[in-house]
Amino acid sequence: MNAVKFAAVDSWVVAKRDLIHWVREPVRVFANLAYPVISVLIFGLVFGSAMNVFGGGDYIEFLLPGMFGQTIAFGVGTTLMMVSMDADRGVTDRFRASSMSQTGVVAGRSIADLVNSSLELLVLALCGLVIGWSFHDGLLNALLAFALLLWLRFALVWIGIYLGLLVKPEAAQASWMFLFPLTMFANTFVSPELMPGWLRVVAEWNPLSSTVAAARELFGNPGVGGDSWAAQHSLLLAVLWPAVFVAIFWPLSVLKYRNLSR
């Protein structure tokens, strides 16, 4: 019983530390928020007029779920950065050499990251509502869509922890270079149907595409469906892909954490 209580206290203390960081150094939060907001404006208003949605529909309606997805995917970079900085500064060692609950460390990380991503989604959604995006299938479905996005974010926390324990902060910084194309070779900005054959397959099977497609469906936004099995079962895959990530990277992270610098 005590173990559960301590895990809860520890995770809250660790999460609170990160949340205080964000409150006291809002520049980072603004920088994190500025990118998606500016992207929405650029893609929605500047490129938007020249964009086609495969199967028809308004581009801004199509774009917003994609932007939600990209923001969620970029979150893995935040987790990676925070974890590798803690490891590099010896904070992780202090955690490990103390009697604190080891679940608490990662649980705290997840809480802080999910709070952060929820905030980003909220700001993006408000921004979207202003420029003409909306949800059309009821509030419950919309909340379900956000839940699926955060479910992906939760799975990415584990990938971020594992990679963060693996690399130095400098390398963590460079992760954006890989993240960026990974979020673009998907259905986030353009329908895969409009891409050349090989890329189309990549984009259709990109786990991010499943979550984005599922969100579009739940929001009642255009761009849903397609010929591929992946596109037709996006809701199922949006639940499954993150589950697979968690199943792989949870144990990997725990193992890595226990055996740090063996």
Place this chain on the structure above:
Amino acid sequence: MVAEGLRKRFDKRWALDGFDLAVPAGTVCGLLGPNGAGKTTAVRILATLLRLDGGRAEVAGHDVAREAPAVRRQVALNGQQSTVDDVLTGRENLVMWGRLYHLTRRQAEARADELLEQFGLTGAADKRAKHYSGGMRRRLDLASSFIMRPSVLFLDEPTTGLDPRNRGEVWREVKRVVAEGTTVLLTTQYLDEADQLADQVVVLDTGRVAAQGTPDELKSKLGGDRIEVVVRDAVELPLVADVLGPDAEVDPDAFRVSAAVTDRVAALTRVASALAAKGVEAEDIALRRPTLDEVFLAITGHRAEARA
């Protein structure tokens, strides 16, 4: 704290290769050695952060491999880098660690205030740590190690990168906590630090103990005290060498002659008057114990510098 035949391998290299250590409770043991000698590896094993590949170790009465949680309740680790959180204030840093050590909020706050007072940080308690000086950060880091009053403290290069004044501050704090009964295992590349703080020095070289003893014992292994005479003019060097006797070593570049002595102050007076009688005006006459640098060189056959 006892270690017997500790072995630890990274890839194909043995970072520790049969390392033995015995530190009586309430004393300070200095682990001395260049980068890569295995100091940090030894500390990390004893602090339960690394698994060992051979041998056994006991810290505060518990086996590090089989009773790691019990060891963790008794030890604190202060690594090479500061774990101080810059964005939090000094007090918030301590309260955070207190909470992670499972004190209640009220207990954590009370303990934080006590420690801020003890480590002379009360005035800066509500300033964010990013505005602290290097020495203050170190002290805050040390204070956070003392939240649970550990019986064993590991200090991994506690003053690396600090200026002399800040080093002095940290040394003073370490001496204070030792006086309160904490056992300390200290690693350092600074030989004067071991000299200042340690009751016992263990010299590590490529994963093995190359020598151990009190700082004084190690120095006397080198033949004890030497007398040094520095002159202004190289012409006077042979005259000084005559006075110092057949073992005198002449360093013409430094205008210096030195020799081993056994009777310290008597030798100093004897040499001074003999030089005056010969009309040699010495620039400097001094008794000197060998530095730990020289000890290190003599023991390991190479300098105490970071080797590639």
